[in-house]
Amino acid sequence: MSSDADHDVCGMSVAIDVVGGKWKLHLMWVLSAGPQRFGRIRKLLTGVSEKVLAENLRQLEATGVVHREVFPEVPPRVEYSLTPLGEELDVALRPLGAWGDKNRDQLLGNLLASAN
Template identity: 45%
Template sequence: MNEKTPTSSPFICGLDATLHVIGGKWKPLILYFLAGGSLRYGELKRSVHGVSHKMLIQQLKMLERDGVVARTDHGEIPPRVDYALTPLGHSLCEALRPLCSWGDQHTEMISDMIEKREEQEKA
C-alpha cells in the first residue's frame, strides 16, 4: 500500500491519482449508477438524489474528460443523450466495489454515528 510512484508523476501515490478522478460528493454516486448500464441524463439525474442540474453536468464533463464516462449524443430532436462507463470506468467501479460492500455492512453504525454527531453539534 505504500508503494512509491515514479518522481515524474504529479501524484503522491495511487490513491491520490484515484481521488483526482473520483473526488467529490457526486462522482462516486454517478459511477455507482452507471455501473448498472448506460443511462439517459434524466434517468441519471433521478438516480443521484439531491444533485443540481449544473453540478451533474459539470461532474459528467469531468468524468468524460478523464476517460471514465462516455457520452453519446444521438442527434435527435428532442435531444437524446446517453452516458456509459468506458473500460477504464468499469475497472474503476470494480475497485470501488469493496467500498460499497463496506458501506452496506456498516450502514446502521454510520447512521447512528451521524445522528450522535448532529446531536452534539446542536448542543
C-alpha cells in the first residue's frame, strides 16, 4: 500500500490501492453486470484460485466497494455486488477500459516487441 504522504498528494494513489493487483479490476468488471455468486465469479475469471478470489473480494469489501450479502437459506447463498461507491468507481474506470480496447493491438504489439 502507498504511504499516507502519497495519498495526501494524489488521489490516484488511493484509487490504485483499491483496484491494484491482478484480479480486482476483473472483479469490478464482473460485478458491474450485477450481483454474482462466488462460483459464477470463479467461472468467469478463469485462472484465479478460490483463495485469491476470496482475498480480493474481502479487500474490496473492506474498502467499501463491494457488498457481500448472505441469504438466510439452507445452504446459505452468498452474493457479491458493487456498492454505490463501487458503482461510482466502475463509472470512473470505463474510460480506461475504452482506452485499452481502442489501443489494444498497438499496446500488445509494443509489449511483445519489448519482450524480445
